[in-house]
Structure formats: structure tokens, C-alpha cells
Amino acid sequence: MDTTQRTDQQRSADRRRRELLEAADRVVLRDGPQASMNAIAAEAGITKPILYRHFGDKGGLYAALAKRHTDALLDSLRAALDAPADRRERVESTLDTYLAAIEARPQVYRFLMHPAEGGQVGDQGFDVGKHSAPLLRRMGEELATVIEERLDLGPGSQQLARVWGHGIVGMMHAAGDWWLGERPCSRAELVRSLADLLWGRLAAAGDKMGGPGF
Amino acid sequence: MDTTQRTDQQRSADRRRRELLEAADRVVLRDGPQASMNAIAAEAGITKPILYRHFGDKGGLYAALAKRHTDALLDSLRAALDAPADRRERVESTLDTYLAAIEARPQVYRFLMHPAEGGQVGDQGFDVGKHSAPLLRRMGEELATVIEERLDLGPGSQQLARVWGHGIVGMMHAAGDWWLGERPCSRAELVRSLADLLWGRLAAAGDKMGGPGF
DNA sequence: ACGTGCGTGTTACTAGCGGTAACCCTAGTT
DNA sequence: AACTAGGGTTACCGCTAGTAACACGCACGT
Structure with a gap:
């Protein structure tokens, strides 16, 4: 419950997040929008699940980016x-x-x-417009x-x-x-x-x- | 070499093609642009390779559609x-x-x-513009x-x-x-x-x- | 000193995709 | 009767997004 500790954690997480985003940026700049999560994870020097812990799913990462x-x-x-x-x-x-x-x-x-735009699951509702x-x-x-x-x-x-x-x-x-x-x-x-x-x-x-x- | 025969074949192929396109149309209308080749083939009552024989690849089908x-x-x-x-x-x-x-x-x-927009292979060149x-x-x-x-x-x-x-x-x-x-x-x-x-x-x-x- | 969580990371997997190779079966020709 | 030509299917490949389950390390309370 110590706020200091929480802040430390959060700052660390934020720094990580920024690193990941920069790695993703490099990959997207190189491979275009087709950049795969695997490739981004590799560029960041880590593995997929970490990306998913930080951004939820591909859409989350792309939205942040x-x-x-x-x-x-x-x-x-x-x-x-x-x-x-x-x-x-x-x-x-x-x-x-x-x-x-x-x-x-x-x-x-x-x-x-x-x-x-990809993503073969969900999106059944289809969200016309937006x-x-x-x-x-x-x-x-x-x-x-x-x-x-x-x-x-x-x-x-x-x-x-x-x-x-x-x-x-x-x-x-x-x-x-x-x-x-x-x-x-x-x-x-x-x-x-x-x-x-x-x-x-x-x-x-x-x-x-x-x-x-x- | 008989032209009549060739015409017959071609007409048959064209009819098939139109049927397939109409099936694809129904699926796209139902599932949106994410419609899979499998789903389209199923809707048309046939299997994937036939689609590929007719349209080359997904891009071809979508282009025709x-x-x-x-x-x-x-x-x-x-x-x-x-x-x-x-x-x-x-x-x-x-x-x-x-x-x-x-x-x-x-x-x-x-x-x-x-x-x-999808397609995990090729597209390395990336075709900026167009x-x-x-x-x-x-x-x-x-x-x-x-x-x-x-x-x-x-x-x-x-x-x-x-x-x-x-x-x-x-x-x-x-x-x-x-x-x-x-x-x-x-x-x-x-x-x-x-x-x-x-x-x-x-x-x-x-x-x-x-x-x-x- | 000793567990006990908790955060961080990994491996190994699922399900589904686009795409294809290999086979199969029927119809018509010779 | 034998052989070929198309139309069709099964079964697979390599890839993807996403996840479950396990393993290490480090601070804690007792």
C-alpha cells in the first residue's frame, strides 16, 4: 500500500511501455502496418506475452502507437x-x-x-461507420x-x-x-x-x- | 480446337465464376471485409482450392468483387x-x-x-501510395x-x-x-x-x- | 532463517488464417 | 477397354493473434 513503492513500479512500467512503443515504432517503420507482434517483441528484445500484458491486444498497441x-x-x-x-x-x-x-x-x-484492420476474431458486430x-x-x-x-x-x-x-x-x-x-x-x-x-x-x-x- | 467446345467451357466457367462471386457477395455482406475464404467457399457449397483456381488469391477475388x-x-x-x-x-x-x-x-x-489489407506474405515492397x-x-x-x-x-x-x-x-x-x-x-x-x-x-x-x- | 506472495519473464500451446500439393473420380475420346 | 482432362476434395504448410502454465528473483511478515 506504500504509495512510494507504487509510484516506483508505475514509473518503471511507464518506462518499459515507452521502450516497447519505440521498438514497435521501428518495426512498423520498417515492415509497415503488417508488422507482427512477434517481430515487435523480437525488436524489443522480449517475447509476446509481455506485449500483451502491456497493451492488451494488437489493437491496443496500435492505438497507443x-x-x-x-x-x-x-x-x-x-x-x-x-x-x-x-x-x-x-x-x-x-x-x-x-x-x-x-x-x-x-x-x-x-x-x-x-x-x-486484421483480426479474425470478434468484430462480429461490425461497427459500421467509425x-x-x-x-x-x-x-x-x-x-x-x-x-x-x-x-x-x-x-x-x-x-x-x-x-x-x-x-x-x-x-x-x-x-x-x-x-x-x-x-x-x-x-x-x-x-x-x-x-x-x-x-x-x-x-x-x-x-x-x-x-x-x- | 473446336471453338464451340471452348465457348461451352468458357461459358460454364463464367457462370461458375458469377455464382462464386454472388456467394462471396452474400458472405461479405454478412461478415464484412473479414470474410474468410473458407466461409465464402462454404457459402458457395464448394471448397477453397476451387476459389483459388478461379481467382488466384484473396486479392483477386476481392478485386473482382x-x-x-x-x-x-x-x-x-x-x-x-x-x-x-x-x-x-x-x-x-x-x-x-x-x-x-x-x-x-x-x-x-x-x-x-x-x-x-491483410496478407502476411509478400508485400515487403510496401507500395507506398496507391x-x-x-x-x-x-x-x-x-x-x-x-x-x-x-x-x-x-x-x-x-x-x-x-x-x-x-x-x-x-x-x-x-x-x-x-x-x-x-x-x-x-x-x-x-x-x-x-x-x-x-x-x-x-x-x-x-x-x-x-x-x-x- | 524460512516460507509466501508478487512481478517479470519464458516456453509451449491453441485456433484460425491464406495458400497449395497431392490425390480422386467421373466423363468423354480414341 | 484404356487413357486423358477437368472439377472436386482431403490434408497439409507456415504463418498469425492470443493465452495458459510454468519458472526465476526479490521484497516481505513471522
């Missing part, structure tokens, strides 16, 4: 979003921050977007609150802000994913194009004559 | 996109078509968005061509159209996914909000006074 990276990325996104500049500049800088991150560490990115990567959801909600705080959207602003938050994040995600695969242009061009889209250039563009029909 | 649904969905999207109406109406109708589809059959939707669901990519490209065909975007229009295609599809996808999970509003409201976003209401909105800092 994802939280670290997600928190880090969200921090830099918040910084870009909070910079003292006009709206367009802030949007572009946020987009660029995100794209730079996924460009710099695509393995981590892939892991965050497709966490585990199957999207937690990172996307968190970014969407985060952006929604920022939008709702900063922008004057009239009635129904809360709902609107959330739709926009998730929508914009999804736009950024899909475009980034495609861009990362094909590299059809520079990061700066991509940022500009996306910002243009958000700035209504789609609606403002003129029709091309000679199209089919009307 | 996904292609059917993807083609169907893309057809209805094209119809909505090609309807004789003004741009805003067409955009809204396309969004609504997509959302109605994922709302009607969420299991299929989930399967299309997270195909397999890991996004093929459906998203195809929708993005499709939309890109429509945009490029219809809109007059000035220089660099091709690049711009592709970025927008993938971006808009991603927006639709993420918002739809979130909406499907939380159901925070009606489909019509969601469609309106997204169209508003595309129509530049984000850029047009006024700042909220009393915000932090500037």
Missing part, C-alpha cells in the same frame, strides 16, 4: 492553423504542413491511415472546432462547421494520398490547387463551350 | 453527373447519389473502402475527366482538374463516412453543406469577432 504520431501531427497542424496570418495563408500553411508530414514519413502515414482512421476523425473534429470558433457562419454554424471540418480533411487526405502515389506536381502546386478549390474557383469557373448536349 | 460494385456505383454517379441541369444541381445530385448508396448498403461500402481504395481512385479520376471536359480552367487545367477530382471525392468520402457513423443530420442537409463548401462559402464567411489574438 497511433496516438503518439497523431498527437504530434495534430500539434504541428494546430500551430499552422493558429499562426498570425490571413485565412488563405493559414489554410495553405496547414495543408502544406500535413503534406510535408506524409511526404517525410510515408510508412508512418500509411500505418496511421490503415491501422491493423471505421475510418482515427487520425482522420480527430483532424476533422479539430478543424471543425477551429472553424466554428473563428468563422461567422450564421444559423446552424455548428453543424456546418463539422461537415466542413471532416470534408476538408477528407479532401486533404485523398488528394495527398493520390499525390504521394503519383507525384504529378510539386507540393506547392498541390497546396495552391486545393486552396483554390476551397476558395470557390470550382463554382466560379466558366463552362467550356462545345461540350456534349447543353 | 469490388469491380462489380465499383462499376455499378460509378455508373449511377456518371448518370447524376451527366444530367441536364446546372452545375450546382448536378453536384448536389451526385453527392446525394453517392451518399444514398453508402447509406443503403454500408457493408458493401465498408468492403470497398477497406479491401482485404494503397487507397481503388474505388476512391477511380472516382477521383472519373471526376477529374468530367471537370476537365466541362470546365474552362485556363492554363494547367489538366493538373488542376485531377487535383480537384481527387480532392472533391475525398471530401465526399470523409464527410460521408463521418455522417454514416454519427448521423448528425439529414442527407439533404449534408449535401447542401458540402455543396456550399465547394461553392466557396468558406472563403466568403466573415471572421468572428472576439477571437483569440488578432
